[in-house]
Structure formats: structure tokens, C-alpha cells
Amino acid sequence: MKVLLTNGDSWTQGDSPAQKINWDAKMDLGWYNIVPNFGRGHTFRNSKKPTAMQKFYDSDVWPKVLGRLLEVETWNAGRLGDDNLNIALSTIRSVEWLLEQNKKDIFVVVGWSSPLRVPAFVMHEGRGLLGQNTKDRKYERQQIRPGYTFTNLTHEEYFNAFETDSMNCSYIYTLQSYLVSKGIDFLFFNAFDHMRDTKNFAFKLLDKSKWVYEKVGYSHFDSYIKDKYRLADWTNETYYREGHPTDVSHTAWAEELYSIIA
Secondary structure, eight states: OOEEEEEESHHHHOOTTTSOOOTTOOOOOSSEEEOGGGGOSSOOGGGOSTTSTTTTTTSOOHHHHHHHHHTSEEEEOOOTTOOHHHHHHHHHHHHHHHHHTTOOOEEEEEEEOOTTOEEEEEEOTTSOTTOOOOSOOOEEEEEEOTTOOOTTOOGGGSOOHHHHHHHHHHHHHHHHHHHHHHTOEEEEEESSOOOSOSOSHHHHTSOGGGBSSSOTTSOHHHHHHHHHHTOSSSOOTTTEETTEEOHHHHHHHHHHHHHHHO
């Protein structure tokens, strides 16, 4: 392995206050970097600041610690707030970008987000959300989570929580198939939520040998930290702050990943 590519949501990029934001961070390490535009084909609005991508660069998030332990060139595509469809697509774009840079020996590690993050396009409130006749129909990409409500949405428009697992596993299978087709080795884990339905058709297609543990539907990162430090919840600020793992937890998880990979 010469190049490590990692991806995920805030449990991969970092999140304040669990990680310290440094808008003046300089990407001065020769072996650790962030892929352009977080692996997207376009620039996010808040990426217009030059430092938007490296604001957690100085923090010991698990991709950085893992790369240091493996002593390999490391590229992090993690983007806070990302859903699993975007994680799958941005990983593919990131691999393609690395290949264009003539980086051939790539190993991919993905920390999947919650299956309940469902990507959707929603019309702005008061502008024809349910199809009213309006000249100003302005759509915005959001996440719909089962059980969460949006103004004017009817109950028929909610997603069944178990149906999201089928969609989620389909996104994972898409990335799995792509990586296999490219001959690229990989390792997957769930960051903080369990899969609620492991009997759906897409789950059966997943290569279980490419996950950190045999229990594929488990919340691997979160459960590992809670078990290791005997925590009941996220209230201990040494390990979690506002629902996100601190650098202490990131380091512990990176060491666990290293023991699996090395």
C-alpha cells in the first residue's frame, strides 16, 4: 500500500467542538492532505474560503493517525454532514482523481454515516413544496430522516426507516463493485449508527470480509469507543463532545484499524 484514501462524514473529517477549528491551518505535512473539493465534482458554497477544507487539519482525526501509523501517503475525503450516497460517489471521484495523479497502489477505508441520512431535494418552505402553482420554485438539497418532519409534508412522504437500509446498502454495494472492478482493496465500517435491517437484498450482496468486524450491521467506531472506555453515552467530554468523538477517541479507533490492517 502506497496511498491511503479515507472517506466518511464528520466522524472522519472532524467536527467542532470535538475538534478545534483552525482557519489558519497550513497543509504542511508532506504525507497528509485533503482531496480537492472533498472529492466532489463541484465546489461547495462554504469551500470558497481557502481554509474550508483544512480547518481540522491540525486535529488527530482517525485518517491522519492511521496514515501516520501505516507510514503512507494519506488523502482524506471526509466531509461533515455527508450522507452515504455522497460518500460513495465522492470516494469514486477521489479514486479517479488519485489515478489521474498516477497514484496506483491505493487502499480505501470508509466510515459510513447513518443509514437514516436520506438525500432528497426539497422545495423551500412557502414556495410550492407540495406542487402549488408558483413562479418561484427554488429547490435545495437536504437530508430527510425518518421521524423528522418538514413543514407541509404529509405522512405519505416519510421514508420507512427500514427501507432506508436497502437504499443505504445499495450505495455501499455500488462503491464495493467499483473498487472491485478497479482492483482496489478496501475496508468498511459504520461510524455511529447500526443498520436496522440486515435482511434486505442489498445487504446480502455486501462482501462481509471487507468490514472491520464480522458483525457488519454494528455501529463499529462508536461501539468500540464505548466498550473500550466503558461509557454509557456521549456525555464524557474526554471522548465525546456534542455527539462527536474527540481526538482521544479518533486516535484509539485509528489504532484499532491499524491492528486490523497491518
